[in-house]
Amino acid sequence: MVEQELSTEKVILEAAKKVFLDKGFDGARMQQIADEAGINKALLHYYFRSKDKLFDAIFEGAFMQFLPNISQVMVSDIPFAEKIRAIVGHYIDMLLENPYLPVFVIRELQRTPEKIIALIKKTGINPESANQMVQKEVADGKIIPISFTHLIVNLIGLCIFPFIGRPIIEGFMFNSDKDAYHKFIMERKTLVADFIINALQIK
Amino acid sequence: MVEQELSTEKVILEAAKKVFLDKGFDGARMQQIADEAGINKALLHYYFRSKDKLFDAIFEGAFMQFLPNISQVMVSDIPFAEKIRAIVGHYIDMLLENPYLPVFVIRELQRTPEKIIALIKKTGINPESANQMVQKEVADGKIIPISFTHLIVNLIGLCIFPFIGRPIIEGFMFNSDKDAYHKFIMERKTLVADFIINALQIK
DNA sequence: GTTTAGTTTAACCATTTGGCAAAATTAATA
DNA sequence: TATTAATTTTGCCAAATGGTTAAACTAAAC
Structure with missing residues (x-):
C-alpha cells in the first residue's frame, strides 16, 4: 500500500x-x-x-545545515571574488529558509560544547583544501594577508548576525517594519560579498 | 560601621x-x-x-552592557577610521571581559523579543546622530555608500561571532588550543577594524 | 484467531518553583 | 541592661510542572 x-x-x-x-x-x-x-x-x-x-x-541534521559548505566552492574553478559571492549568496539563502538555525545552534553550542565538537570531528570536515586555496591567493598578492580562520569567521559573522539580531534590527532600527527588514536582508546578499571582497583588496 | x-x-x-x-x-x-x-x-x-x-x-544591566556605545565615539572629533578602531577595540575588550554576554542576550532575545525591544526603546537610545555622521562621510565621498544599519550590523557581527562560536573555533579550528584562540581574538582587535576600514574605502 | 505494531489513557514520580511560619539575628527603646 | 520590635534566615512543605512508564485498547498482518 x-x-x-x-x-x-x-x-x-x-x-x-x-x-x-x-x-x-x-x-x-x-x-x-x-x-x-x-x-x-x-x-x-x-x-x-x-x-x-x-x-x-x-x-x-540541523547542525550540518548550519555549516556553510566552503570547500566545494573554494576548490572550484572560478575567480576568487566569485567564490566569495557564491558562498555568501548560498549561505544567506539557507538562512532565509532557516532563520532560527543560528540561534538554535549557538544556544546548544553553549549547553553541550564537547558533544558538538565531537560531532564536527566525526563528520571528517577538513578545511585544509580551502585554507590552501586562500593562502595561494595571499601568496600571489591577489588579496591582503589573512588567515583562513579569520576570513571564514568574518564571513559567517557578517551573514548570521542579521538573523541572530533580528528582533533588534527589525523592532528597533526598522520600527517593526517587516518589509524593511526583509529588504535589508536581501541587500546583504550582495553587500556582504562586496564588503568582504573590498576588504581583501590590496590598495 | x-x-x-x-x-x-x-x-x-x-x-x-x-x-x-x-x-x-x-x-x-x-x-x-x-x-x-x-x-x-x-x-x-x-x-x-x-x-x-x-x-x-x-x-x-547585562543587556545595556551588550550594546556598544557608538554615538559617543561617532560624534567625537577624530578621523573616521579612528572611530572605527575605537569602537571595535572597546567592544572586543568588553567581550573579553564578558565572553558569555552575546550568547546570553541572543538566547533571551529569542525567548522574549517584545520585552527586550521595549527595554531598548525605554532607554531612549537614538542612532540618529551616528547615522548622520556616517551619511556625511558617504556624501563627502570618503567612504563607499552604505547605510548606518548595514555598517553597524557588520561591525557587531564581526566582533561577536568569534565569542559566540568559540567552541567551534577553539575546539575545531585550533584543536582545543586555548592560547591559540586567545591570540586569535587579540589579533582581531586590529584586524576587524582594518577589515572594515578597507571595505569602506573607495577604489 | 493469534500475534504484533501503533496508539491512547492514566498515572507515576522527580524536579522545581514558591509560600509560610518559626527561629535567629539585629536594631531600637525603655 | 532588659525588653521589644523589626529584619533576616531557615526548614519545611504545598503546588505545579514535566519527563517517563504501565496498562489497556485498536487495527492490521500472518
Missing part, C-alpha cells in the same frame, strides 16, 4: 525540530512537541525513548 | 547573573543560584519574589 501521508516518525521529527529550533532543549516541552505533531506524549517515548534521544535525532 | 562584606542582595544578584549568563533563563535553577550565593533557596524568594523578578533584576 502507498503511504500517502507522512509516517508518524517523520511527523514527530518535524514537530520536534520546529519546537526545539524555537525554544531550545531547555525551553522545549514534550507536550508541546506532541501537540505540534497531533499525537500524545507517550507516543514520543514509544518512538524515541527520551527527550534527549529525540533531540539527538534532530540535532545532527 | 563600615560594611566590609557584600550585602546579601548583592551576593544574590552576582550569583544570579553568573548562573543566568551561563545557563539562560530556562536552563537556570533557583537552587543553583542559591548554592552559588552560599545561601538558602528560600532567601532568594524573600529578596526577589520570583525567578522572573530575579531575572529582570539582572537582565537590564
Whole structure:
C-alpha cells in the first residue's frame, strides 16, 4: 500500500525540530512537541525513548545545515571574488529558509560544547583544501594577508548576525517594519560579498 | 560601621547573573543560584519574589552592557577610521571581559523579543546622530555608500561571532588550543577594524 | 484467531518553583 | 541592661510542572 501521508516518525521529527529550533532543549516541552505533531506524549517515548534521544535525532541534521559548505566552492574553478559571492549568496539563502538555525545552534553550542565538537570531528570536515586555496591567493598578492580562520569567521559573522539580531534590527532600527527588514536582508546578499571582497583588496 | 562584606542582595544578584549568563533563563535553577550565593533557596524568594523578578533584576544591566556605545565615539572629533578602531577595540575588550554576554542576550532575545525591544526603546537610545555622521562621510565621498544599519550590523557581527562560536573555533579550528584562540581574538582587535576600514574605502 | 505494531489513557514520580511560619539575628527603646 | 520590635534566615512543605512508564485498547498482518 502507498503511504500517502507522512509516517508518524517523520511527523514527530518535524514537530520536534520546529519546537526545539524555537525554544531550545531547555525551553522545549514534550507536550508541546506532541501537540505540534497531533499525537500524545507517550507516543514520543514509544518512538524515541527520551527527550534527549529525540533531540539527538534532530540535532545532527540541523547542525550540518548550519555549516556553510566552503570547500566545494573554494576548490572550484572560478575567480576568487566569485567564490566569495557564491558562498555568501548560498549561505544567506539557507538562512532565509532557516532563520532560527543560528540561534538554535549557538544556544546548544553553549549547553553541550564537547558533544558538538565531537560531532564536527566525526563528520571528517577538513578545511585544509580551502585554507590552501586562500593562502595561494595571499601568496600571489591577489588579496591582503589573512588567515583562513579569520576570513571564514568574518564571513559567517557578517551573514548570521542579521538573523541572530533580528528582533533588534527589525523592532528597533526598522520600527517593526517587516518589509524593511526583509529588504535589508536581501541587500546583504550582495553587500556582504562586496564588503568582504573590498576588504581583501590590496590598495 | 563600615560594611566590609557584600550585602546579601548583592551576593544574590552576582550569583544570579553568573548562573543566568551561563545557563539562560530556562536552563537556570533557583537552587543553583542559591548554592552559588552560599545561601538558602528560600532567601532568594524573600529578596526577589520570583525567578522572573530575579531575572529582570539582572537582565537590564547585562543587556545595556551588550550594546556598544557608538554615538559617543561617532560624534567625537577624530578621523573616521579612528572611530572605527575605537569602537571595535572597546567592544572586543568588553567581550573579553564578558565572553558569555552575546550568547546570553541572543538566547533571551529569542525567548522574549517584545520585552527586550521595549527595554531598548525605554532607554531612549537614538542612532540618529551616528547615522548622520556616517551619511556625511558617504556624501563627502570618503567612504563607499552604505547605510548606518548595514555598517553597524557588520561591525557587531564581526566582533561577536568569534565569542559566540568559540567552541567551534577553539575546539575545531585550533584543536582545543586555548592560547591559540586567545591570540586569535587579540589579533582581531586590529584586524576587524582594518577589515572594515578597507571595505569602506573607495577604489 | 493469534500475534504484533501503533496508539491512547492514566498515572507515576522527580524536579522545581514558591509560600509560610518559626527561629535567629539585629536594631531600637525603655 | 532588659525588653521589644523589626529584619533576616531557615526548614519545611504545598503546588505545579514535566519527563517517563504501565496498562489497556485498536487495527492490521500472518
